[in-house]
Amino acid sequence: MxxxxxxxxxxxxxxxxxxxxxxxxxxxxxxxxxxxxxxxxxxxxxxxxxxxxxxxxxxxxxxxxxxxxxxxxxxxxxxxxxxxxxxxxxxxxxxxxxxxxxxxxxxxxxxxxxxxxxxxxxxxxxLGGNAPCIVFDDADLDVAVKGTLAAKFRNTGQTCVCANRILVQEGIYDKFRDAFAKAVQNMQVGNGFSEGVAQGPLINEAAVQKVESFIQDAISKGAKVVLGAKRHSLGMTFYEPTVLSDVKNDMLIAREEVFGPVAPLLRFKTEDEAIRIANDTNAGLASYIFTNNVQRSWRVSEALEYGLVGVNEGLISTEVG
CATH class of the missing domain: 3.40.605.10 (Aldehyde Dehydrogenase; Chain A, domain 1)
Structure with a gap:
């Protein structure tokens, strides 16, 4: 037996x-x-x-x-x-x-x-992504800025797991916007083979024009330019790392994948509102959460309709284990 x-x-x-x-x-x-x-x-x-x-x-x-x-x-x-x-x-x-x-x-x-x-x-x-990056009031500001920077601007924003929408709770919104913009401003743009360079060019002219059209749509609907929003002085298909504030969920940049170096900041009040906005898309590949509340991290992770969820981490597609 x-x-x-x-x-x-x-x-x-x-x-x-x-x-x-x-x-x-x-x-x-x-x-x-x-x-x-x-x-x-x-x-x-x-x-x-x-x-x-x-x-x-x-x-x-x-x-x-x-x-x-x-x-x-x-x-x-x-x-x-x-x-x-x-x-x-x-x-x-x-x-x-x-x-x-x-x-x-x-x-x-x-x-x-x-x-x-x-x-x-x-x-x-x-398939395609429209990854939300949710920053809660209780998040460590430095960790959130560093993680969001990595999630948004890796490969010049040209990956399907890049943060496409950055949702920031109203209590930390202004502090995060200022600290994040400062970090983005310090990014070096240039030849990817050069030491210290954090962002290279977009893949082609069509990609640049797509980025420009998304930004123009957002500005026309009330978004504000915090940083960038123009072609880089290097020319060719280089584009300045861009931060937009006061972005709304009905803007094109929040509805579709921008595939470029543009960080749109959306404001939210409650956890339920953040989850609702994050899930309001037909894409469900990757998402990010920044919080120091363990219970919230589990609760929100389970509520997000995404295959990948990074908690206090901006690089989630690396192999572990």
Whole structure:
């Protein structure tokens, strides 16, 4: 009987080979995303087809070349370049591709999920974000400023987990605004390979124009410019780190992902109001909380409809454990 009980309580892990996996990638973190997705696929014995973003294609080619140098057989790691829509349709229609994994916009993710149904492909999606960063009255001001700075301006605000809306409770709003603006003003903008540089350029001119349109919309509806809100003197696609105050939840910058170095500050009164504003979006990827109240941190974390919640921490997508 004892041996039977031991047998019944064993943990059995089945590793199922999916065969060919198609990987469509957004512009952000081109090397990191390939490692996160291609590595496990290869470990499970699968081959992969990578369709990189047309904005960051060269890293995919370099990674494929390195895989050959490392001894991975030809045909195991494949890279396809060209029209994203046409390639996506071909991968969806292929009977050889058994799984689609995609990081990018919600709109494209929906199309891939619908298209995968015809051949019953497995689908893994990491879609757009509209991350709220909630700063409560009881937060440590220095911790909140440092954490929000990291959450907002990493990679020049061009990640799907970047803080897109900074909700600050009214009791600490003015102090936070001033301290945060001072920290942002001290950020060095320039070549990312230069020591001390904290922010580089935006990916292209279209990204700059999108940032400008979001800021113009906010200002036209009553938002105030605390800092920045203009192109950087370096030219090209550099944009000044920007802080806006008196932002309302109906402004474009609070409704959609800006994907740039713009920090909109929204004011709230109560915990319930903060949760309501934070959850008022169709995106649910990442969120941030700053508070010294343990009970509140658990309560709000559970109420937020997001897959990732950082508590007193601005960098939440790093691997631990």
């Amino acid at each position: 004892e041996k039977l009980n031991q047998l019944l309580h064993n943990h059995v892990h089945w590793v199922l080979q999916v065969e060919a996996i198609a990987f469509k990638q957004a512009l952000l973190w081109p090397n990191r995303l390939k490692i996160l997705k291609v590595g496990p696929a290869l470990a499970c014995g699968c081959t992969v087809v990578i369709k990189p973003s047309e904005l960051t294609p060269l890293t995919a080619l370099a990674a494929a070349e390195l895989s050959l140098q490392a001894g991975i057989p030809p045909g195991v790691v494949n890279v396809v370049m060209g029209n994203a829509s046409a390639i996506g349709d071909a991968l969806l229609a292929s009977s050889q591709v058994r799984k689609i994994t995609f990081t990018g916009s919600t709109a494209v993710g929906k199309k891939l999920m619908a298209g995968a149904a015809a051949t019953v492909k497995k689908v893994s999606l990491e």
